[in-house]
Structures are given as structure tokens and as C-alpha cells.
Amino acid sequence: MNDFDTRPPAAVAEADAEPAESDIAALADRVLETVPRIMRRIRGRMRSHGRDGITVPQLRVLLYVRRHPGTALSPVADHVGVTKAAASTLVDRLVRAGYLDRTDDPAERRRIQLRLTAAGAERVGLAHLDVRSWLASELAALPPRQRAHLGPALDALVRLDARADAVPAHAAAGTHADRGTAS
Numbered sequence: 001m002n003d004f005d006t007r008p009p010a011a012v013a014e015a016d017a018e019p020a021e022s023d024i025a026a027l028a029d030r031v032l033e034t035v036p037r038i039m040r041r042i043r044g045r046m047r048s049h050g051r052d053g054i055t056v057p058q059l060r061v062l063l064y065v066r067r068h069p070g071t072a073l074s075p076v077a078d079h080v081g082v083t084k085a086a087a088s089t090l091v092d093r094l095v096r097a098g099y100l101d102r103t104d105d106p107a108e109r110r111r112i113q114l115r116l117t118a119a120g121a122e123r124v125g126l127a128h129l130d131v132r133s134w135l136a137s138e139l140a141a142l143p144p145r146q147r148a149h150l151g152p153a154l155d156a157l158v159r160l161d162a163r164a165d166a167v168p169a170h171a172a173a174g175t176h177a178d179r180g181t182a183s
Contacts, residue, residue: 031157045131054097054123057082061090062099062116062124070113072105099123 043056057080064079065071077087091114094100099120105111116124139147 042131042135045134046127048130054099054127055090058090058094058099059124059127061087061094062120063128065100065114065116066121066124069115072111072113076114094120 046056046059060080061076064076068075073084073087073091076091077084080087080090082090091100091102095102098117101115101117103113103115105113139150142150
């Protein structure tokens, strides 16, 4: 307990105690239920920018390329959650629409590099601003105390995601590299 904590010592001890396994399982269930619902709402808002043929997966590709200029196809496929062949189709359509430039990587000719065109940057910028503005107004409707808890909770989810990215593929698939068996 610190000088600014107004909770009784028993409440502090309870809050700092290791959660029971059932509490962790319930928290996992809440994440599994909540994150997809929120993402559905975000995708629905993004869909409103697809009237002229841009799909939500294409917008996700554009957003990813904006954050990672010069990226290759494999990271795009991983980000969108599709095969490399499906990502290639998405990219082809975006190139034909004038939203992406695709060039050969000078260091490795079999690899491509993707960059937004001016039209792609404008398109993704408008969609992002609209979705962010909508989400900000939704968040503004929450009580300040609830908003204050969101940042640390999201930071924890980001750390979990980063940890998952650091796990070798064989470990993520449930195999043990040393034994070659499933867990």
C-alpha cells in the first residue's frame, strides 16, 4: 500500500493476491467474448468506407502498409490472417485500384516491397480518421474512471500479443522441439 491508496489494507492485499485459476479462466472468457464484438463494430464502421469496392480486408492491408512501408507480402498475410495467395489477390486489387505500389526488393529479387500511393494514403487516412473519431466519441461516453482503466488493460493485451509473437512456430502449434511431439 502506498500513501495515496485509500483502500483498507485487507482490500489491497486481496487485490495484489494471485487470482484463482477459475478467475483467470473467466477473464479469458471475457476477452474471447468482448474483443470479437468490439472488432465487429470497428469492421462495421470501416465497411462504411467500402462503398466504392474497398473491402475491410483491403483497408486492413492499407493500414498495415501505412505503418510498415516497404513491407513484404508474408507480413501482410499474417496481419490480415489469410494465406499468401489470398494476400497476393488483395494486393493485386489494391495495385490495380491505384492504392498500392508494388516493387521488387533490390536486396532480394523474389521479395516484393509494398508502399501506399498518394491515393492510397488519402483513402486510408480518411477511413482511419472516421473510425478513430467514431471510437473516440464512444470512449468519451464512458465514465472517466472506466476510461482510465482501459489504457493499462490494453497495454496488458499488447504485451500478451508481443509475447505470442516471440514464441517459435513449433511452440505455438503445441509441439516440443526437443521431442517433436504434440503436448
